[in-house]
Amino acid sequence: MGEAPDARRNDESLHRDFNTVWGHHMVTDSTGQWTSLLSEHWGPTARALRRIQTGLSDSVVCEVEFAEKRYCLKGTPDTYSSTRLRWIHGLRRHACELGLDWIPDPVRTKRGDTCAQGAGMIWELSPWMSGAPLTDVSQGQCRNAMRALAQLHTAWRIPQRGPAEVVRERLEFARQCVSLTREVAWERLAAENSHYSWAQDVREVVAQSSLRMEMVIQQLVEWCDREVPLQPVLRDIWADHMLFEGDDVRGILDFHAVRVGTVTSDIGRLLASWRLPDGVQWAKALEWYGEIRPLESDEVAFVYMLDDAARVLTPWVWLRWILLEKRQFASMEKMNNRVAWSFQRFLRDK
Known part of the structure; x- marks a missing residue:
């Protein structure tokens, strides 16, 4: 599978939601630029082509139809490392070779590469994955998703151990958040942004954060060197990036954040993005995952610890991005929903 290149540059701005496209407005291509790019690098002439409005990212996603098949043409700003993208493509191909047909296998260009550059973007072409994302999942869907995730992790398994970098990253951010709670006039900023549905909850989130942040820091410190x-x-990986048809997993999307880390972060992130059916607790979901890839006892504890940290820290990611840095997103509605969801998780008991 090869060694991972440095995955830390531009992660936050580049990996979000690039394939969260189902149900969004489609804009018919009128310039022919995407058709020309396809012809130059992949050869086939597109019979129909539409650009799709994505959720939060600045990537370009197009649906391509040719030879009676559908494909996804995706462009990512060329500040993203092409070396890293090829490494990720190698991981995807390896999974496909092992029979994981719900992983999109990149189509090689005429030169034999899996990506091409043009118009300030890095482009890739992959089969269009069928199915739809869900927020409310059934028992069967949750079971099959956990098993699919475990199959992918098994395909990518390597003989390596060490401290998880995600712990140090979250610890650093938590300490920054402690300062932010004291130094920023959050009530004023919330009042200035009252058009957001979640603005009314900013005061309560900030008020609860001081004590909860210290508890998170203590937990993270204990795990730093483990x-x-x-x-x-x-x-x-979260709800919008896993596609279902009935109970079956039909696709996993968005691989641009891939790097070496702990499987527990994937497990917790996916479970936290769903509303699970009655009678299905996280412990049961971990049991389903473990049927394919057994978890060590420390890994099980790590799933819960990382989720505890994420529950407290995620609202602060959004507060910093939106109220302090004034970031803009391709879909303000999707952004608003994501923030509201993170606030709800923070303010309710687990």
Whole structure:
């Protein structure tokens, strides 16, 4: 599978939601630029082509139809490392070779590469994955998703152990958040942004954060040097990035955040993004995952610890991005929903 290149540059701005496209407005291509790019690098002439409005990212996603098949053409700003993208493509191809047909296998260009550059973007072409994302999952869907995730992690498994970098990253951010709670006039900022549905909850989030942040810091410090199995993981797997038809998993999307880390972050992130059916607790979901890839006792504890940290820290990611840095997103509605969801998780008991 090869060694992972440096995955830390531009992660936050580049890996979010690039394939969260189902149900969004489609804009018919009128310039022919995407058709020309396809012809130059992949050869086939597109019979129909539409650009799709994505959720939060600045990537370009197009649906391509040719030879009676559908494909996804995706462009990512060329500040993203092409070396890293090829490494990720190698991981995807390896999974496909092992029979994981719900992983999109990149189509090689005429030169035999899996990506091409043009118009300030890095482009890739992959089969269009059928199915739809869900927020409310059934028992069968949850079971099959956990098993699919475990199959992918098994395909990418490597003999490596060490401290998980995600712990140090979250610890650093938590300490920054402690300062932010004291130094920023959050009530004023919330009042200035009252058009957001979640603005009314900013005061309560900030008020609860001081004590909860210290508890998170204590937990993270305890885990900083603890060694766990390490391997390539998705890091941005959540409800919108897993597609279902009935109970079956039909696709996993968005691989641009992949780097070496702990499988526990993928497990917790996916479970936290769903509303699970009655009678299904996280312990049961971990049991289903473990039927394919057994978890060590430390890994099970790590799933819960990382989720405890994420529950407290995620609202602060959004507060910093939106109220302090004034970031803009392709879909303000999707952004608003994501923030509201993170606030709800923070303010309710687990």
